[in-house]
Amino acid sequence: MIQIEDLQLAAALLRHPSLSAAARALDLTPPALSMRLRKLETTLGVALAVRSARRLSLTSEGERFGREAETLLANLNTLRDSLQRADQGLSGTLRVVAPFGYGRLHVAAMLARFAKLHPRLRLQLDLRETPWAERHEADAVVHIGVVRDSSWVGHTLAANERWLCASPAYVKTHGAPTAPRDLAQHACICIRENQEDVTLWHLRPSVPHPTRRSETVRIAPALTTNDGGVARHWAEQGLGLVLRSEWDAADAMARGSLVRLMPDWAFDSAPIMLLVPSRKGRSARVQALVEFMDKGR
Structure with missing residues (x-):
């Protein structure tokens, strides 16, 4: 039987370029991750990855399983959020990635106000030179400039000439x-x-x-x-x-x-965008952030 840990493993392998990076994301050692991967492949009866001396690449079955795993995990998070009582408010972890300058000056202050509204929510703000490159690790990305990706929805925060x-x-x-x-x-x-x-x-x-x-x-x-x-x-x-x-x-x-x-x-203008995954499987945490930042424009 497939476990949630198996879904997390497949999703991590899809997001990360190497076995060691996936292992760090799951807080495992590379040997432990390899062992879990072999066990999962035995359970499924298919090869999910091709291993070489230096790297690991997913097979077509592995990529498909990883994408399905991401969708299932997102749906589980959405289900958990929908079952929370209204008086409990939002909980869980919300990860936001933003550029250094705009992140320090504006995003940090907005998230501070958002955190006061949702005290049970754990917020993580990671500042990066290229936030979009870190999207697989984030629930939301603040990006300066236009991004074309049908799996993410953009909300313009400022036109930004x-x-x-x-x-x-x-x-x-x-x-x-x-x-x-x-x-x-x-x-x-x-x-x-x-x-x-x-x-x-x-x-x-x-x-x-x-x-x-x-x-x-x-x-x-x-x-x-x-x-x-x-x-x-x-x-x-x-x-x-x-x-x-x-x-x-x-x-x-x-x-x-x-x-x-x-x-x-x-x-050329460089619009400041809040980018979030498509509405399918979007968590209540992310939706609340979208609505809050839209109002704060």
Whole structure:
């Protein structure tokens, strides 16, 4: 007979790229996980994985069983939530993954308010450089930018335009660009994120214009980092132009340490999304978080 532990094993093998990673997720040693896998294969009468000296890959039967296991586990969680008495409120664990900067500044505060509403709920917030890559470990993902995955549903938390900024000192020394072609004459600061081509900047007129058209400019960055806060700080120190999300640049502009440049041109926006699995099998915890964050927009 298949046990819940078997479903958890199959789901972990589907989510993780290696036997050791799956073992860590289940709090097992790799030998113990291998033993449980062999026992499960004997019970089912099919091979779920192909083992080599360095890695383990799932067979087609293993992938199918892993997907079905994830669905069954989600349904069990939903059933448990639906059977809870209303006066007990939400319980269990809710795992949220978010980007470093926005996570610290906004998500942490939102989750603190959410936790006060649901004191029996255990909340986990993991901050990552690339949150979407960690989705298999999460109940919800806060992501900056568009994601196309039919198995996840996106809720827009903020439109989040990107603004071109520089310090007043930089503008005083080097002048301000007024057209896309001017960018090649300036020191630019780029941020590596979400595996995008960060040196390719797309611009379009902010309002319809008889002579202006959308343009794409290739930037030769003077400085590059994977941390948006570092990039903003470099720009505040007068080291160059930076393209930053409005949520990050607004405070610096209010302080006067940055000014917005080329407001007549719009750069690609990067909507802030709350991504959750499709409604099928969605837990009450996740649904409550969606409703709470939608109201807090």
